[in-house]
Amino acid sequence: MNSFSPIPAPAFAFAALAHVALSQPAPAQGVAIDPGAVTAACASSGSSCRAIVDGHLARLAAAGLAPADLRSRIALLATAVLQAVTSAPPSRAADLADALASVLVRLADATDDPAQETTLRQVAGAVANGTFDTLPVGVAVAASPR
Numbered sequence: 001m002n003s004f005s006p007i008p009a010p011a012f013a014f015a016a017l018a019h020v021a022l023s024q025p026a027p028a029q030g031v032a033i034d035p036g037a038v039t040a041a042c043a044s045s046g047s048s049c050r051a052i053v054d055g056h057l058a059r060l061a062a063a064g065l066a067p068a069d070l071r072s073r074i075a076l077l078a079t080a081v082l083q084a085v086t087s088a089p090p091s092r093a094a095d096l097a098d099a100l101a102s103v104l105v106r107l108a109d110a111t112d113d114p115a116q117e118t119t120l121r122q123v124a125g126a127v128a129n130g131t132f133d134t135l136p137v138g139v140a141v142a143a144s145p146r
Helices: 009-023 035-044 046-063 067-087 090-110 114-129
Strands: none
Touching (some): 035 090, 046 067, 046 090, 067 090
């Protein structure tokens, strides 16, 4: 039985941001991520969001990070994308929904953690359907401990 209760999207996004920020390892040289820049790019357009996320994913792949570090950075990127959705006015969020859902699927494809992948796909579906604000409290984009 699911014991999670829905919370408003902004509260979920901030909870996810706090969780990721507190669990984030020290950045490996050359692969630091500025979540504010990612959120700004994603709030401006779907193509800008895809470009900045793809750029980060390419740098992360080239850095040869340990799997846990890669998953942590994927979580940070996903949380920044979600922040763009939750901070946008409803009409703008609707315009961005499909593009940002696609970016979240791209992040799901980039992880090696099945739990993180499933969660990212679930969140992407909710963003695309406009039901992001109904996600349960327990849904988080951080990787499961392995």
